[in-house]
Amino acid sequence: MATGFFTDTTLCIGCKACEVACKQWNELPSDGFTFTGDSYDNTSELSGTTWRHVAFIEQMSVDEGGLHDRWLMSSDVCKHCTNAGCMEACPTGAIIRNEFEAVFIQPDVCNGCGYCVTSCPFGVVDLIEKFDPNGLHYNLASLNEARLDEDKTALQGHGGVAGKCTLCYDRQKIGFEPACAKACPTESIQFGDVDVLRERARKRVETLTGRGVSGAQLYGVDDVGGGVGPLHAFFLLTDRPETYNLPAQPVLPSTRQPAGYGSAALAALGLAIAGWMIFRRA
């Protein structure tokens, strides 16, 4: 069964319980603390060690009708794409699609090459640059105990591994829902069978539009285009995707390969023929 998230941003209150629950369950280290000045958002972005990120958007405008203001909040997460750029790029096979059809990184197989980082059109996955054995340890979700010690040692080496949301693979294996969805007090983050969630999302956007909520739209329920396909973690937004730091037109990187290989082959063939003429003639 494919499971996923439906993040209904109209219900988000910006409490960041999802961020905290994710960090705690997955034993992800702190990223340090800085005041960004960007509303209440001091997390800034998803990273190798931040797998939920709550965005805060303050919108204000004045016209004859008076002051219009709204405060948009949205909890961002790995999209677990149908066609995942990171997974296609991974040269070690560390990134797999598990039995819940989530995109999962096996940390003991990852070699830290960083190709997935440049291949994610949503800018989700990143390298965990350093592993501090004395600090909080990185939870190797769902891997068995025997491999765990080995992996801890592996992570102490230079170079790090890639990290992103596992869709709480370990929790799902024992029938729990992911930590962020469990912690969400308003059901802004809903977890379940993606087909059921998609239906719910479509109904919800109809209801909201009926109530006169302007700009209510779904992101990732249907194909987002560019070869990426529908997402397993999709969103209900009330503004353009860019406002929430989501790409309006993402493209699956591997779709560019035929053009690249083709033109490289032509160039190489041309040079080889020229070289043949130079060396073999006369």
Added chain:
Amino acid sequence: MSDLLEPPGREETTPVPTYYERPLLKMPHWDSWNVVTYLFLGGVMGGLGVIGVLTNPKRESDRKLKRTLAVTSLVLAAANPAVLVTHLGRPERFLHMLRIVKIKSPMSMGVWGLVLYSGAASMNVMRALALHGVLPRWMRFLAPSFFAPVQALFGAFIMGYTGVLISATANPLWSSGKRHIPVAFVCSSMSSACALSSLLSTLEGNTEVTHKLERLEMLASTAELLALMSFERHAGKYGKALFSGAPGVRLRTYTTRNGILFPLALNLLGAIVPLPKPVDAVRTVIASVFTLVGGYLLRDTVVRAGRVSVQDPSVAFVQPQ
């Protein structure tokens, strides 16, 4: 052909306020010396394999060149994985890539190309040593001559795959050059390989082949220049990170001027004006060194500009096709 001239975005959109102008995409982690060196040496190594198969076996000077190429390409094939390991951290991490073959991952394809190239290169060195009498002569039967075209084939692949590797990503700059970067890298690899070959031949005193190598080098670097110019025109706003500002100056100074135009002028001089031998040798050495440095800095500048590109929110949200 028409889409080579059109800007790569699906449609021109008016600037939309983005999320605190924060970058959407993550920074590539490839700006260190080892990644750039890997890309460069891979290209040169691939080019040496291709030149090796082009040489004329009927000429003594070409046979000598072929032997030099066989040994040099094997040395580079041995050095390159080591350079990659310094990036990955530990040697066994390289082996993680040998547990699968993935057609869709240019990095997986590239590693297998490198491994198979190394195999063919070893066989060719063995053959050269057997024919030369260093190894027992019967050992030439273990390494038949068809390993030379095999090495050339994988060499041609390695020349191009590094360009595909970086352009088949989500990076706005790199992906806008999905045709141009692979072509530029192939041409730069070939011109650098010619430069290294003529440098080594000059040092060996095998000056008979240098002018032929330089003719191929001139063709390759001219094609490289055209590919870069076409890339600049085609990329439009996606190319800003590479063609304007400090990276643009770097590219024009070290790659276009010092790495392409200057050696091109020197090689042209050598082809037209009959120079005395020692002067010609010095000219070859200077032209070769500039071409090699220009080739290295082409990779370095393109890879670094990828980090600049992700910081520009105006190009990340509508990604090039």
